[in-house]
Amino acid sequence: GAVVSQHPSRVICKSGTSVKIECRSLDFQATTMFWYRQFPKQSLMLMATSNEGSKATYEQGVEKDKFLINHASLTLSTLTVTSAHPEDSSFYICSARAGGHSSYEQYFGPGTRLTVT
Amino acid sequence: AQKVTQAQTEISVVEKEDVTLDCVYETRDTTYYLFWYKQPPSGELVFLIRRNSFDEQNEISGRYSWNFQKSTSSFNFTITASQVVDSAVYFCALSPYNQGGKLIFGQGTELSVKP
Numbered sequence: 001g002a003v004v005s006q007h008p009s010r011v012i013c014k015s016g017t018s019v020k021i022e023c024r025s026l027d028f029q030a031t032t033m034f035w036y037r038q039f040p041k042q043s044l045m046l047m048a049t050s051n052e053g054s055k056a057t058y059e060q061g062v063e064k065d066k067f068l069i070n071h072a073s074l075t076l077s078t079l080t081v082t083s084a085h086p087e088d089s090s091f092y093i094c095s096a097r098a099g100g101h102s103s104y105e106q107y108f109g110p111g112t113r114l115t116v117t
Numbered sequence: 118a119q120k121v122t123q124a125q126t127e128i129s130v131v132e133k134e135d136v137t138l139d140c141v142y143e144t145r146d147t148t149y150y151l152f153w154y155k156q157p158p159s160g161e162l163v164f165l166i167r168r169n170s171f172d173e174q175n176e177i178s179g180r181y182s183w184n185f186q187k188s189t190s191s192f193n194f195t196i197t198a199s200q201v202v203d204s205a206v207y208f209c210a211l212s213p214y215n216q217g218g219k220l221i222f223g224q225g226t227e228l229s230v231k232p
Contacts, residue, residue, distance in 0.1 A: 032217060032218055034218070034219065034220070042224070042225075043208065043222045043223065043224045043225050044162075044208070044220075044222045045222075046219055046220065046221075049217055049218075049219060057217075091160060093160075093162065095220075097218045105167075106212075106218055106220065107164075108154075108161065108162040108164075109161075110159075110160065110161040111160045111161060113160070
């Protein structure tokens with residue numbers, strides 16, 4: 001089956017620093033990748049959709065200057081949390097979709113737990 | 118508006134009981150997909166099922182079964198003879214066909230199966 005990895009799985013950083021999270025599709029080419037955020041005991045909220053080679057599309061209320069997304073290749077997307085603050089502490093999950101518009105299979109990464117102190 | 122509602126926040130059952138997790142969705146689209154995912158304490162989402170809006174057949178997979186009713190916009194999930202390993206948070210999700218594959222998740226139902 002299709003595998004999506006995330007790195008790191010867990011990161012602790014100090015307030016004001018930036019953190020980069022990688023999302024890789026290991027055995028397929030992902031034309032679209034999605035980034036979700038999940039606070040404790042809450043649902044997954046879509047942050048942005050990224051298509052390879054183009055700018056990400058952010059959901060309403062998500063600060064694009066704070067959450068920088070780069071989808072530089074068909075197997076890698078990165079999310080950078082800039083100037084992180086404690087309220088950014090959350091579980092970040094990526095997913096990847098292969099194929100075109102008609103493809104609906106979406107594969108999730110294992111998530112990255114970010115703690116900002 | 119597109120929305121998924123899982124009214125049951127937490128459910129607790131004793132092992133071997135049957136349990137049904139409810140999911141009600143809202144969409145104006147005629148083409149869409151519905152999903153169920155399991156999220157164990159590790160956090161990694163586990164795909165359980167996908168249904169498209171034109172396929173109302175119920176499905177059974179082992180102890181799991183799903184009841185899709187377009188008339189009531191519901192896509193309920195039943196676990197038969199529950200086991201402790203079924204303890205997890207279960208999410209129902211909606212993916213409108215023309216929105217690039219994005220998933221709209223319900224609030225999740227935390228299922229606790231006690232021995």
